[in-house]
Amino acid sequence: MTRQTGRTRRPRPPRIFLPVLVILALAGAGTACTSTDDRPRVVVTTNILGDITQEIVGDGAEVTVLMKPNADPHSFGLSAVQAAELERADLVIFNGLGLEENVLRHVEAAREAGVATFEAGKAADPLTFQAHDEGGPEDEAGQPDPHFWTDPDRVRKAAGLIADQVVEHVDGIDEKAVRANADRYDGQLAGLTTWMEKSFGRVPEQRRALVTNHHVFGYLAERFGFRVVGAVIPSGTTLASPSSSDLRSLTQAMRKAGVHTVFADSSQPKRLAEVLRTELGGHVRVVELYSESLTEKGKGAGTYLQMMRANTTAMTDGLTGA
């Protein structure tokens, strides 16, 4: 197989031969192809960026997303097939800022092979991690925070830049169609921001605190005026029969924030709420949020817009006691 970069595309064979070629191919290879190699190809690392890119590209090019639904962007890796695919792309879009630690070298290899690459996080005016009192990524304080997608305004900016990249690097794509898609999606993102502002407007100022072990909501907090209070969430054997000191990080964070809602993933959320209620008195909620990955389609956060709406609703309800 000859490796080809986006710069030297093979000309399309005349249409009339296509059926013949497909029949020959099926007879010879025994594997049916869902994609034909002569369509331009955009490869995206994370599934959140994958969804955004798909909205902009439409059906003008093949969009391949490397990270599966419900995966962890910090630790997913590539198969040899995927790594090779990266080097045959017309354009590679990645989050960057250190998020995809195991994929970066493949992106780098693709760049060296002459593939156009775009680091969305870097282009979206990144914040740096703040040092948390507890439970935050302390050793990362001062490092750029890669989780820019929790701020929809930054996603608007990134989406506009992705459209520019697609127009520039994907040969033969219909620029008009891409711009139309980008405009339509930009409108949806603007609508999302407005809706989020309105939703969060129901949360009184003094309750705008996210007690969490997730390190991904710094951008959202900055955009919509929330405080992020990091906490260590007791788990596993500690949760079975906790002492006050096992819960101290979390109960102190909640007292300080003046809230009775914790936004955390727990293998035993009911149990966690129960022990916190015993410790603090009053009703305690443990709310799970979507943080770093989309779900399968139809499972709550199949698209970026769904993920943001679901999280906004969960935060608003959790903090207003709805």
Place this chain on the structure above:
Amino acid sequence: MALSVFTTGCADQNDDPSAPKSSASASPPHGYVEGAQEKAEQQSRLLLNDPGTGDTRVLDLISGKTQEVSRRTGTTGLTTDGRFGYFHTSGGLHVVDGGAWMVDHGDHVHYYRAAVRDVGRLPGGPGTRVRSDAAVTTVTDEDGRARIHRRADLEKGRAGAPRTLPGTQAGVVVPYAEHLLGLTATGQDAARLTVYDREGKRVASPDAVCEDPRGDAVTRRGVVLGCADGALLVRETDGAFTAQRIPYGEDVPEKERATAFRHRPGSDTLTAPAGERAVWVLDVTERTWTRVKTGPVVAANTAGEGSPLIVLQSDGSLHGYDISTGKQLAATKPLVTGAPEAATDQSAGPVIEVDRSRAYVNDPQGKRVYEIDYNDNLRIARTFDLDIEPALMVETGR
């Protein structure tokens, strides 16, 4: 030419979740382990065995549920490397995959859980010692012969064919820093430190000897080997090995020297009985020995990092001591039934297993295991009632 485009098959497998994983993958997904689930939390389990009946159980400390596994009779000891349980019998070592382990990638850790399964038997009679790192497991028998087994075999559920290390060992062979540390008998009183690569070839070793080697532990700051006059600390930095003595600094009668170290895996604070009424605490970071006076010692351990020294005394009660002052901080009522005695090479005794948040103590005659919150005045967090006498116990998942 155009045809080759189609006959290479489709590279785009992402839309098909049922597509088989490419076995020829150049880089399998980070942390991916076949047949295991990655978990966000440590998956702690206890392996428990009753030598009298052979009954063996796995207690899942997260769910509190107990699982029966195949019987192991005639066990004289049970050890672990954090994942596999090694059941010592006169007929060899029976290996059980406890199905819970962690992989340390330095700046982050992955936790896994999988099914418990029998791996098989490794040769080795009484007095055999087993030590492991991520790649190899060494089995050193009483005659000083050491064999190197590949972890990959054990992880696939088979014993595999070991490689024999040349020479006669005076102590245990410890895998460390992609090498193996041994103490070779010299015919003199003292054994000489020898470093091997994983293939069993000798490499440059620091010039160090250890008289009457007994007891060993791997810490983040190097390997501690117990010697007649104290400890030998062997470290690796940038591929070079150094050895440093940590003497007791006083005359220690032979029956009061440290011969068996216990610690929390990953901790740099070691404990060992110091005769019958005291415990040695070796701070590997500070390179200091502290002798804490206690009641009659059956077992001891500590989580280190400011947590108390936990001592099981012969009346069956647990006592907590401040390591720096030697002051007693807490004591429980008698927990372990009967008059427990310290374990020896020939007989099982209660042990204290310690992890990051809890300690576990087995009560064989009471058919129980206690979970102790050592940072809360030795509070009994949970009591697990069992249908066997758990004379042997190890904690896995770390």
